[in-house]
Amino acid sequence: MSDRRVRVRFAPSPTGPLHMGGVRTALYNYLFAKKLGGDFLLRIEDTDQARFVPGAEQYIVDALAWCGISPDEGIGVGGRLADHGPHAPYRQSDRKPIYRQYADQLLAAGHAYFAFDTPEELEAIRERAKSAGNPNWQYNSITRTSMKNGLTLPEDEVSRLLASGHPYVIRVKMPRNEEVKFEDRIRSWVSVNTLNLDDKVLLKGDGMPTYHLANVVDDHLMEISHVIRGEEWLPSAPLHVLLYRFFGWEQPEFAHLPLLLRPDGNGKLSKRDGDRLGFPVFPLNWVNEETHETASGYRERGFYPSGFVNMLAFLGWNPGTNQEIFTLDELVEAFSIDKVHRAGARFDFEKATWFNQQHLRQRSPEVLVEEYRAGVQAEYGIAVSEDFAAKAIALFLDRAEFVSDLVGAAPYLFARPDAYEPQTVAKKWTSESGSHLGQLVALWEATDYREESLEAAFKAFLADSGLGFGAVGPVLRLAIAGTTQGPSIFGVMELIGRLECEARVAQAVAQLSPA
RNA sequence: GGCCCGUUCGUCUAGCGGUUCAGGACAUCUCCCUUUCACGGAGAAGAUCACGGGUUCAAAUCCCGUACGGGUCACCA
Numbered sequence: 001m002s003d004r005r006v007r008v009r010f011a012p013s014p015t016g017p018l019h020m021g022g023v024r025t026a027l028y029n030y031l032f033a034k035k036l037g038g039d040f041l042l043r044i045e046d047t048d049q050a051r052f053v054p055g056a057e058q059y060i061v062d063a064l065a066w067c068g069i070s071p072d073e074g075i076g077v078g079g080r081l082a083d084h085g086p087h088a089p090y091r092q093s094d095r096k097p098i099y100r101q102y103a104d105q106l107l108a109a110g111h112a113y114f115a116f117d118t119p120e121e122l123e124a125i126r127e128r129a130k131s132a133g134n135p136n137w138q139y140n141s142i143t144r145t146s147m148k149n150g151l152t153l154p155e156d157e158v159s160r161l162l163a164s165g166h167p168y169v170i171r172v173k174m175p176r177n178e179e180v181k182f183e184d185r186i187r188s189w190v191s192v193n194t195l196n197l198d199d200k201v202l203l204k205g206d207g208m209p210t211y212h213l214a215n216v217v218d219d220h221l222m223e224i225s226h227v228i229r230g231e232e233w234l235p236s237a238p239l240h241v242l243l244y245r246f247f248g249w250e251q252p253e254f255a256h257l258p259l260l261l262r263p264d265g266n267g268k269l270s271k272r273d274g275d276r277l278g279f280p281v282f283p284l285n286w287v288n289e290e291t292h293e294t295a296s297g298y299r300e301r302g303f304y305p306s307g308f309v310n311m312l313a314f315l316g317w318n319p320g321t322n323q324e325i326f327t328l329d330e331l332v333e334a335f336s337i338d339k340v341h342r343a344g345a346r347f348d349f350e351k352a353t354w355f356n357q358q359h360l361r362q363r364s365p366e367v368l369v370e371e372y373r374a375g376v377q378a379e380y381g382i383a384v385s386e387d388f389a390a391k392a393i394a395l396f397l398d399r400a401e402f403v404s405d406l407v408g409a410a411p412y413l414f415a416r417p418d419a420y421e422p423q424t425v426a427k428k429w430t431s432e433s434g435s436h437l438g439q440l441v442a443l444w445e446a447t448d449y450r451e452e453s454l455e456a457a458f459k460a461f462l463a464d465s466g467l468g469f470g471a472v473g474p475v476l477r478l479a480i481a482g483t484t485q486g487p488s489i490f491g492v493m494e495l496i497g498r499l500e501c502e503a504r505v506a507q508a509v510a511q512l513s514p515a
Numbered sequence: 516g517g518c519c520c521g522u523u524c525g526u527c528u529a530g531c532g533g534u535u536c537a538g539g540a541c542a543u544c545u546c547c548c549u550u551u552c553a554c555g556g557a558g559a560a561g562a563u564c565a566c567g568g569g570u571u572c573a574a575a576u577c578c579c580g581u582a583c584g585g586g587u588c589a590c591c592a
Binding site: 011012013015045046047048050051115117118119122123126134135136138167169171184187190191192193195196197198200201203204205206208210211212214215230231232233234235236237238256258259261263266267268314315316317318320321322324341342343344345346347348350351352353354355396397398399400424468469470473474477483484485486487489 | 516517518519520521522526527528529530538539540541542550551552553554555584585586587588589590591592
C-alpha cells in the first residue's frame with residue numbers, strides 16, 4: 001500500500017490463557033514484521049472489564065516469551081509485564097481517556113450519534129423481534145429511526161438527557177446503501193454492502209470504547225501498517241475500513257488468517273476443547289483459579305518451543321518447497337504472507353509430535369546432555385555424569401520424540417527390573433538359561449565391559465556353544481532390563497556397569513530358575 | 516436465517532492456463548536392515564482436484580451457479 005515502516009501488532013484480550021490459535025496469529029505477525037525489518041508490538045485489549053481474568057496478561061507474555069516471539073514494543077518487551085515504547089500505554093484500559101475525543105470527532109462529523117436505549121430495552125426489542133420471526137434484530141439505518149437516540153430525539157431533549165446523567169452509548173451511523181471494498185492480503189477483494197452492517201456501539205456506557213473503536217484508534221496512533229488477525233474478524237473489517245475513512249486516516253493493509261479447526265468433527269479449535277481431545281490447546285499449563293483445574297500446555301507436555309512454533313507455522317502456511325523443519329530464524333527468512341493458505345487447517349497432534357521429534361534430533365549434543373541430566377534428576381533423583389548422559393542419549397535418541405522419552409523409556413538404567421515380561425519368560429526362559437548367563441558373566445569378567453567387547457564375547461560364546469542368538473539374546477535382555485524392547489543390550493550393560501549387571505543376572509536367575 | 520469466507524489424497528499442503536492422468540509430509544500397509552523395539556532405506560495404497568455449467572486450441576488453475584463446510588450477526592474481543 002504505502003512505503004511506511006512495517007509495524008504489526010498482536011492484540012489479545014486477557015480473558016484467559018492464550019490458546020494455540022492465538023499463538024499462531026502472534027507468530028505470523030512476528031514473522032511478517034521480522035522478515036520485512038519491521039516492528040512487532042504486543043497490545044492488550046482489555047476494554048471489557050467484566051471479562052478480565054487475573055493472570056491472563058502474565059500468561060500471554062510468558063507464552064510468547066517461551067515461543068521466542070519477542071515484542072519490540074508494547075507489553076512484554078524483554079518478557080516483562082510493563083509498557084515499553086513511544087506509544088505507551090499499550091494496555092487499552094490505561095488508554096481510556098484517549099478514545100472519547102475520537103468518538104466526539106465522529107459525532108461532530110455526523111458519523112456517530114448518541115443512543116439512550118438501555119440494554120434492557122434492547123433486549124426486550126430483540127425478544128419481541130424473535131417471537132415475531134426475526135431472529136436477528138439489528139440496530140441499523142432502518143431501526144434507528146424508531147429508537148431513542150440523538151437522531152430521533154429533539155436537540156434539547158438530547159442535551160437534557162446528557163446533562164441528567166442518563167446512560168448512553170455512542171454508535172456509528174452506518175451509511176444506508178454503500179458498497180465497502182477492501183483488498184485483503186490473503187483473500188483478495190472483499191466487498192460488503194452497508195445494508196448488511198449495523199450501527200455498532202463505539203463507546204460503551206462505562207466510557208470504554210468497544211473493540212472496533214479502540215482497535216482503529218490505537219492502530220492509527222501506533223502507526224500500524226498491517227493488521228494481521230484471525231478470520232473471525234472478517235465480518236467487522238468493513239466497519240473498520242469505514243472508520244478509517246470517517247477519520248480521514250490512512251488505512252492499514254488487512255490480512256485475515258484462516259482458522260485452526262478441531263481434529264474431530266467441525267468448528268474452530270476453542271479453549272474449551274482443552275484436554276478433551278487428548279492434546280493441549282495451550283502453549284503453557286494454565287491453572288484455573290476458580291476450579292483449580294489445570295489445562296495442559298505444550299511446554300509441560302515436553303515440546304520444544306522451536307518444535308511447537310515450527311508446527312504452528314505450518315498450519316496454514318507453506319514455504320512452497322519441500323523443507324518442513326525450520327528454526328524460528330529460518331521461518332522469518334522463509335515467511336511470506338502471500339503463501340498463507342485460505343482454508344481453515346485441521347490440527348493433527350501426531351504431526352505435531354513429529355515436528356518435535358525432528359527438533360529433538362537437531363539439538364546440539366551439549367544442550368541435550370544437560371536436558372537429559374536435568375530430566376533424570378527430576379524423574380529419578382539421580383545425578384548422572386555427562387559421559388553417562390551422552391552415551392544414554394546415543395542409545396535412545398532414535399526412539400524418542402521428546403526429551404522425556406529419553407528419560408522415561410529406560411527406567412532400567414536407574415533401577416533393577418522388578419518384574420520380567422511374562423510372555424517372554426514363558427517363551428524363552430529355559431532350564432538352561434541360568435547356566436548360559438552364568439557362563440557369560442564369567443566370560444565378560446575378562447573384558448573391559450565396553451559395548452563392543454561384551455558383544456564380541458557374547459558372539460564367541462554362541463559360536464562355541466552352538467547356540468543361536470534367539471536362545472540367549474532375549475534371556476539376557478530379560479535379565480538386564482526386564483523387557484525385550486530397547487536398544488543394544490550391550491550398550492545398556494556398558495552404561496550400568498559390571499557390578500550392576502552381575503547383580504541383575506543373579507537376581508533374574510534366582511527368580512526365574514529357583515534352585 | 517442474513518451477510519462474509521472457504522472447498523486438491525484420512526490430515527497438513529504444493530500447484531497460481533499447457534512440461535502434472537496432480538508433487539511432498541504425517542498417518543496406514545509391505546519389504547529390507549535389526550533374531551527385540553525404534554531409527555533408517557525401498558516400495559504400496561490413498562485425490563475422477565466438492566458438483567454442474569461456461570470461457571479457451573488447452574482448466575485443479577479464469578468466470579457463473581449449486582452443494583457442503585466455516586466464520587459472524589452483544590454496551591465480548
